[in-house]
Amino acid sequence: MKINKFLLLIIAVNGLFAQQNTTAKIKAVTENGLHKIIFPAAIRSYSKEDLSDFRIVDTNGVAIPYYINPETNPEIASHFSEFKVISKTAIPKKKTTVIFESAKTSLDEIVVSITNSDVTKRFNISGSNDQKEWFGLINNSQLNDLENSQDTSVFKTIALPISSYHYLKIDFDDSKTLPINLLKVGFFTQAIKTNAVEEIIAKSSQIGQLSSPNKTQIRVAFDNFQIINQIRFEISNPSLFKRNARIYKIKTRKVKHKVETYQETLLHFELNSSQKNSFAIPQLFEKEFYIEIENQDNQPLSFLKISYFQNQVSVIADLKTTENYTIKTGNSMAIAPNYDLENFKSKISNNLPEATIYEVKHQNRINSKPKEKSIWQQPWFMWVCIGLGGTVILFFTTSLIKDMKKNTSI
Numbered sequence: 001m002k003i004n005k006f007l008l009l010i011i012a013v014n015g016l017f018a019q020q021n022t023t024a025k026i027k028a029v030t031e032n033g034l035h036k037i038i039f040p041a042a043i044r045s046y047s048k049e050d051l052s053d054f055r056i057v058d059t060n061g062v063a064i065p066y067y068i069n070p071e072t073n074p075e076i077a078s079h080f081s082e083f084k085v086i087s088k089t090a091i092p093k094k095k096t097t098v099i100f101e102s103a104k105t106s107l108d109e110i111v112v113s114i115t116n117s118d119v120t121k122r123f124n125i126s127g128s129n130d131q132k133e134w135f136g137l138i139n140n141s142q143l144n145d146l147e148n149s150q151d152t153s154v155f156k157t158i159a160l161p162i163s164s165y166h167y168l169k170i171d172f173d174d175s176k177t178l179p180i181n182l183l184k185v186g187f188f189t190q191a192i193k194t195n196a197v198e199e200i201i202a203k204s205s206q207i208g209q210l211s212s213p214n215k216t217q218i219r220v221a222f223d224n225f226q227i228i229n230q231i232r233f234e235i236s237n238p239s240l241f242k243r244n245a246r247i248y249k250i251k252t253r254k255v256k257h258k259v260e261t262y263q264e265t266l267l268h269f270e271l272n273s274s275q276k277n278s279f280a281i282p283q284l285f286e287k288e289f290y291i292e293i294e295n296q297d298n299q300p301l302s303f304l305k306i307s308y309f310q311n312q313v314s315v316i317a318d319l320k321t322t323e324n325y326t327i328k329t330g331n332s333m334a335i336a337p338n339y340d341l342e343n344f345k346s347k348i349s350n351n352l353p354e355a356t357i358y359e360v361k362h363q364n365r366i367n368s369k370p371k372e373k374s375i376w377q378q379p380w381f382m383w384v385c386i387g388l389g390g391t392v393i394l395f396f397t398t399s400l401i402k403d404m405k406k407n408t409s410i
Contacts, residue, residue, distance in 0.1 A: 022046040022330035024360040026056070029319045034348060035355040036069070038314045041198050042360045045224045047329040049285045052336035055328045056317055064325065065339035066317035080111070080155075082186040086131070086167065096172040096179045099131065104187070108162045111188055112170075115153050115181035117146040122173040125158070127165030134169060137161055146180065153183055197309040200226050209300055216300045218291040220308070228284040230309040231291075233277040237302040243271045245293045249286055263290075271301065316341070316348060319355060327357060 024043060029035055039051075047053055056064040083100040090096040110125075125138040137160055148154040172180065206219045235241070247267040252259050267281050271293065293301065318341070319325065 021363040022328070022361065023363075024327040024357050026319070026325040026327065027356045027358055028324070029321055029353070029355050031353060032320050033318065034316055034352050035319045036314045036316055036352045037066075037355045037357060038312055040357055040360065041200055041226065041310055043327065043329060043357060044310070044313070045222075045226050046362055048332065048334070049225075049227065049283075050336065051313070051329075053329050053331045053334035054315070055334075055337070056315075057326050057328060058323045063337065064317050064319070065337075065341045066315040067339065067342040067345050069314045069316055069345070070311075079189050080186055081189060082184050083110075083168075085185065088182075090174070090179060093174060095174050096182075098170045098172075098182055098185065099167060100170075100185050101167055102165065106162060106164055107160060107168075107187075109157055109159050109187065110168070110185055111155055111157050112143075112185050113153050113155050113183040114143070114146055115183060116148055116151075117180050119146065119177045119180065120144040121146070121177065121180050124171045124173075125160065126169050126171075127163050128167045128169070129165060131167050135165070137163060137165075137168070143180075157188075196312040197230060198312060200228060200308045200310050202308060205306060207303070214295040214297065216293040216295060218293075218306070219288070220291065220306075221288045222286075225285055225287045226308075227310050228286070228308050229281060229311040231279050231281060232305075232307040232309070233271060234304040234306070235271070235273075235277065235301050236304045238299070239273060241271065241273045241298070241301060243293050243295065243298075243301065245269055245271055245291060247281070247284075247289055247291055249289045316345065316352065317355075330362075 022043065026037065037056075043054075044051070051068055054066075054068075056066055058064055081103065083103055086099040086101055088096070088098050121143045123138070123141060123143065124136070125141075126134040126136050128134045138158070141158075143156055143158075146154050146156070170182075170185075172182075200222065202220050203223050204219070204221045208217045208219070209215075210217055231247075246265050246269070248263045248265045250261055251264050252261050254260075266284060266289065267279075269279050269281075271277055291306075295301075
């Protein structure tokens with residue numbers, strides 16, 4: 001019985017030290033519903049790499065469901081620009097004519113927005129610079145598949161011979177089918193949105209030179225474990241260079257009952273004066289690593305700056321204006337939660353309002369300003385606790401030995 005009590009005491013102490021040690025708050029939101037919450041590096045560096053220890057709790061301490069949105073792929077954003085419609089006329093049971101003004105000097109396609117329809121519509125397109133003399137561009141073509149199960153209208157792209165006409169005219173054939181409802185005419189522009197990143201400032205970056213072989217070694221250290229997804233080099237000299245490089249970390253292993261250190265290469269890359277020297281790398285989660293550059297018979301490179309970046313990661317959660325939310329993380333014993341919301345992420349829009357994390361606190365952080373230590377922070381108090389702990393262990397060990405002797409004598 002005594003032994004069981006002692007084991008329970010040890011488990012309770014371990015549980016105490018395994019509690020969340022990093023907290024933060026979410027600024028009050030202005031509308032109810034799903035929100036995007038971007039992780040600052042101050043949260044990620046004190047969490048597990050897979051963020052399985054991340055939790056959002058409301059005022060009552062109830063966990064709020066969320067799912068992680070890694071945003072690892074560049075987004076292609078499309079924007080629709082409308083042409084100015086000059087006129088729209090209809091001759092019943094014959095045709096509908098739409099004339100619009102082109103806002104582009106060169107045009108190779110147009111996009112029409114049409115109310116859902118289950119018809120096939122034939123059309124002609126012509127062009128003009130004065131709306132008097134018209135020249136043919138497309139003859140007797142057709143639009144079909146004019147249904148959209150997700151919306152009340154559909155966008156259809158019509159390819160054109162490259163033209164520079166200031167005005168264009170579409171004639172829809174209504175002789176066999178009723179007119180279709182054309183809502184607007186225009187074109188799409190696309191832009192690739194690269195991953196948003198946050199710069200991570202290194203605690204130290206020490207550059208050293210190895211003479212044999214001729215290499216540059218850079219030791220990079222951070223205050224805490226950091227996720228690094230991108231490294232950017234700004235090199236001032238020489239103007240022309242091409243150097244092989246690698247990133248590695250120091251690890252230890254046991255060989256024949258001895259512990260030895262070795263270098264584990266994480267990435268090979270090339271620094272070249274003909275490129276930007278910005279590298280997306282497999283995710284690093286390290287507190288310290290090394291960059292090694294092979295100089296061969298050349299002088300070492302001169303660096304203006306070496307920058308480290310982390311891809312932004314966000315979570316999607318359903319927040320309410322009447323609640324105050326707290327973030328808890330840093331529990332190494334936690335496992336990833338399983339929320340229903342994860343099953344619906346493919347149906348959730350990317351254009352969500354954002355909620356902001358602030359007031360990040362780390363319980364194990366040391367204040368920069370020295371404060372008068374409490375009694376339990378004094379060294380002598382720590383040694384007293386160690387002594388008491390040793391006494392307790394000795395007591396239970398002695399009791400265990402006596403019990404074993406009694407059982408043996410019996």
